[in-house]
Amino acid sequence: MIGRALRAQARSAAGDVVLLGVTLAAFLLSLSLATSIPAELAAAPPAARAELVAPFDTVLATYAGILAAVYGSFRYTIDRRDGVVAQRLMLESRGAMLAVRMPATALGGAVVAVAAVVGGRTALLVTMGGLPVQASAMAAAVALGAVAALWGMGIGIVVPSHLAALFVAALSMGMGLFVAMFWSTGAVYLPLPALLEAFQFDVSAVGIAADERLGALAVPVTAGWSFLAAAMGAVVFLRRDVT
Numbered sequence: 001m002i003g004r005a006l007r008a009q010a011r012s013a014a015g016d017v018v019l020l021g022v023t024l025a026a027f028l029l030s031l032s033l034a035t036s037i038p039a040e041l042a043a044a045p046p047a048a049r050a051e052l053v054a055p056f057d058t059v060l061a062t063y064a065g066i067l068a069a070v071y072g073s074f075r076y077t078i079d080r081r082d083g084v085v086a087q088r089l090m091l092e093s094r095g096a097m098l099a100v101r102m103p104a105t106a107l108g109g110a111v112v113a114v115a116a117v118v119g120g121r122t123a124l125l126v127t128m129g130g131l132p133v134q135a136s137a138m139a140a141a142v143a144l145g146a147v148a149a150l151w152g153m154g155i156g157i158v159v160p161s162h163l164a165a166l167f168v169a170a171l172s173m174g175m176g177l178f179v180a181m182f183w184s185t186g187a188v189y190l191p192l193p194a195l196l197e198a199f200q201f202d203v204s205a206v207g208i209a210a211d212e213r214l215g216a217l218a219v220p221v222t223a224g225w226s227f228l229a230a231a232m233g234a235v236v237f238l239r240r241d242v243t
Helices: 001-013 017-037 039-043 046-052 056-081 084-088 092-129 135-158 162-179 191-198 216-240
Strands: none
Touching: 017 056, 017 092, 039 092, 046 135, 056 084, 056 092, 056 135, 056 162, 056 191, 092 135, 092 216, 135 216, 162 191, 162 216
C-alpha cells in the first residue's frame, strides 16, 4: 500500500505546478530585496558589508517560512478541491497517503526555502558583488522551510475552504512578526519567531531583543507547534469526508 502511494506521489511531483509557482514567488520576493540595499554598500570593506547585512539570513528565512507554509496548505487543498485526494483514496488507505504526503510536502517546503535563499543571494550578488554563503544558515533555512510546509499542510487539512486555508496558513505563520511590533515578549512563543530561534537565526532582525528570547525553550516550543499542526491535520484527515 505504501509503495502504491509512493508511486502516485512521485507521478504528481513531476507536474507540481503549485511547487513551481510558489518557488518562483519565493525567488522573486527575495530578489526584490535588491531594491532596498543601498548602492553605497558595494564600496564598503568586506567586513563592514558582512556586518551590515547580518540580518539578511533571518529575512530570507522569514520569507521561506511563510511561503513554505503557503505551499503546504495550497498543495493539499488544491488536490482536495480537484478530487485528487478522493480518487487516490479509492486505491490506497488514508494512513498510507498521509505517510507519503507528509515527507513529500516537507521536501517541497525545502525547495521553496532554497529558492528564497538563492533569490536573496542573487540580490546581494547584483548589488554588492556577493558575500560568502554560510552552509549552516543555508541548511537551517532549508530545514525551517520543511517544517513550515508541514505546518501549512496541517492547516490546509483542518480548514476545508481552499482560499481560507491559504489565508490562515500565511497568517498563522506570519502573525508573530506583527505581534513582535508591540508585544515581543509574547511573540517569541508564536510559530515563526520560535522557528527562527530554534534554527539559530538572529531574531533581533524581527524586533525581538536579546533578553526576550526563548533560548533553550525555542526547540520544545517549535516541536510543540509542529506536533499540534501535524496531529490535528492527521486526526481530521483520517476521519473527515474528502469528497
